[in-house]
Amino acid sequence: MTPSLATRRPAIAFEDVSLAYGNRAVISELSFSVASGEIACVIGPSGCGKTTALRMAAGLVRPASGNVAVLGKSLAGPRRDVAIVFQDYGKALLPWRTARGNVSLALEAIGIPARERADMIDPLLAKVGLASHADKYPTEMSGGMQQRLQIARCLAQKPDVILMDEPFGALDAMTRQGLQDEMLSIVAETGTTVFFVTHDIEEAIYLGDKVIGLLPNPGRIGQVFDIGLPRPRNQLTTREMPEFLALRRALFDFIEKAEQ
């Protein structure tokens, strides 16, 4: 029997984390955990500290007080088993490298020899639907393709945890839904833990096992919503379920109050 999400060890744990920039408190006593294999989405008004929390989980920003632990260890800096997908795919990719070359970069960084790299890259590109675009440069690809490429590069790291900061925010609705489903199937296959920041309430519910709602000034927990919707999720039927609609209303009310 697989253990329920609630009983699995946390992959990400924030304990009483606080941070200030200058004399302005940005995050205050933030505590939450994300179980191994869980998808936790984070929503909250602009400026409430979502990206800051993600950068802390990445080991890029140290808390002033409290503790951030990933995979059971307090973070001292970035880790190779934690990958980050940025919103701005244009800046995240190397323009002078092809799709294959960009994925290769992640493998080079972890010291995989050239002849082994070749065998690993094409299956990764195939997994994100870019098999026939391996020799294209990022500028020759659409936004959705570039974001797929960034995801392939992250997967090359074989991460246990993926941190995503509004990764689909700049994409049109159809491309966005396609990538949501690809991400869900990859995560279901690999058991990767996902920390997913989004502005989109429906995206948070559709993807998440739980949604962490943050309040601003300073950034802190407002409410954590458990998303008990069955998996696999479906863009039509899941979004039509009464439970989905009830959650949509609850999150909408939460954001509306948080922005006041």
Ligand SMILES: Nc1ncnc2c1ncn2[C@@H]1O[C@H](COP(=O)(O)OP(=O)(O)OP(=O)(O)O)[C@@H](O)[C@H]1O
């Ligand atoms: N390096 C920095 N120096 C000073 N202030 C910062 C820095 N980074 C973030 N902030 C401030 O911290 C607060 C939280 O920023 P953060 O980027 O985490 O918000 P966010 O929730 O991701 O917002 P958005 O939804 O607009 O992306 C903001 O008020 C921001 O101005």
Ligand SMILES: [Mg+2]
């Ligand atoms: Mg942000």
